[in-house]
Amino acid sequence: MGTSFPLKYIDRGVFKEWGQISKFAIPSMLLVYTTSGTNELVSVAATMLRNNALAVQSVLNVVTRIFIVFFVNFSIISTNRMGNALGANVPQRAKIIFYASTIIYAIIALIIFIFIFALAPYWGNLFTKDATIVQYIICLSPLVAITMVFEIIGFLYTGLLRGQGRQVVAVKIKLVSFYLIGTPIGWILGLYFQLRLNGLWIGMIIGHSLTSLSMAYLLYTTDWDQQVANCRSRLLDSQKSKSDENPV
Numbered sequence: 001m002g003t004s005f006p007l008k009y010i011d012r013g014v015f016k017e018w019g020q021i022s023k024f025a026i027p028s029m030l031l032v033y034t035t036s037g038t039n040e041l042v043s044v045a046a047t048m049l050r051n052n053a054l055a056v057q058s059v060l061n062v063v064t065r066i067f068i069v070f071f072v073n074f075s076i077i078s079t080n081r082m083g084n085a086l087g088a089n090v091p092q093r094a095k096i097i098f099y100a101s102t103i104i105y106a107i108i109a110l111i112i113f114i115f116i117f118a119l120a121p122y123w124g125n126l127f128t129k130d131a132t133i134v135q136y137i138i139c140l141s142p143l144v145a146i147t148m149v150f151e152i153i154g155f156l157y158t159g160l161l162r163g164q165g166r167q168v169v170a171v172k173i174k175l176v177s178f179y180l181i182g183t184p185i186g187w188i189l190g191l192y193f194q195l196r197l198n199g200l201w202i203g204m205i206i207g208h209s210l211t212s213l214s215m216a217y218l219l220y221t222t223d224w225d226q227q228v229a230n231c232r233s234r235l236l237d238s239q240k241s242k243s244d245e246n247p248v
Contacts, residue, residue, distance in 0.1 A: 020234075027167030031158055034174040035151075038207060039064070041183050042200045049196050056136045056197060059127045060144055064151075067112060071152050075159035082163025086231040091224035098160055098219050105156045109149040116145040136197075143201040150208035157215035164227050165234065166218075173214045182207020 039061060046057035078101055085094035115123075120141035124134040161170045186203015189195045195202070 020237075024165060024167055027171050028162060030171045031162070031167060031174065034171060034178060035154075038178045038183055038204065042186065042204060045187055045190055045200050046197065048191060052130070052133050052136060053197055055128070055130075055133055056140065059124065059133070059137060060140065062127070063116070063123065064144065064148060067148060067152070068155075071155040075155040075162075078156055078159035079163040082160050083231075086164065086228050087235070089228055089232065091228045094227065095222075095224050098222075101156055101160065102153075102216075105153055109152045112152065113145045113149050116148060117141050140197055140201060143198065143205060147201060147204045147208055150205065150212045154208055154212040154215065157212060157219060160219055161215060164222070165230065169218065170215065173218075174211055177210035177214065178207040181210060 043054075043057055043061060046054045078097070081097050081101075082094055085091075085097055120138045121134065124137040128134060158170050158174075161167065182203045182205075184203070185206055186200045189199025189202055190197065191199070193199060
């Protein structure tokens with residue numbers, strides 16, 4: 001006696017609207033990879049350098065990722081708040097979320113800048129007792145601190161754009177800022193002009209600053225009423241699709 005999977009117990013609705021889900025899910029996934037990929041490319045370039053460059057980069061990766069994990073979660077919160085405001089048809093609240101979040105993140109970014117820059121000798125010694133590596137970390141700390149400021153603000157703006165359903169725009173900004181401008185410049189400065197890790201991190205600053213400033217401009221010039229209309233249009237399309245599947 002053959003057996004078959006009880007398909008009759010599965011609601012066919014679970015197979016619907018995957019196109020709409022993929023439209024937002026795939027760009028959101030790419031947003032994660034475009035950011036993490038740049039850090040990996042810097043690490044790859046560091047392997048081509050000598051004299052403890054890879055060891056220093058490993059320490060910097062650990063320190064920066066501690067903050068990155070923290071702000072990725074905050075980015076999700078900003079996505080939800082923006083989406084809720086637009087879905088509730090309150091454009092003014094969405095606008096306030098943008099300005100209030102920017103102020104809060106700017107304050108936090110300043111605190112982290114001070115921590116990385118001013119306390120580099122202390123957290124550097126937590127990872128290694130090699131005086132040469134610690135001194136290298138101290139020399140790089142201003143560049144790392146500036147990078148983190150722009151990266152933190154970039155996480156916020158990425159989340160806000162994602163909450164507006166503009167993931168594709170955010171992906172395009174990151175691809176151009178990092179892979180066409182920032183990373184190539186960093187590699188050229190670090191490897192060709194022999195600026196070593198300094199050059200690589202200058203490239204990171206360029207990439208993150210272009211990303212943050214471009215997204216800030218997009219959000220600042222946003223037509224919030226239009227974003228609410230776009231959100232309601234997507235909701236109506238979804239409801240219409242469901243009503244067509246289940247006619248009275």
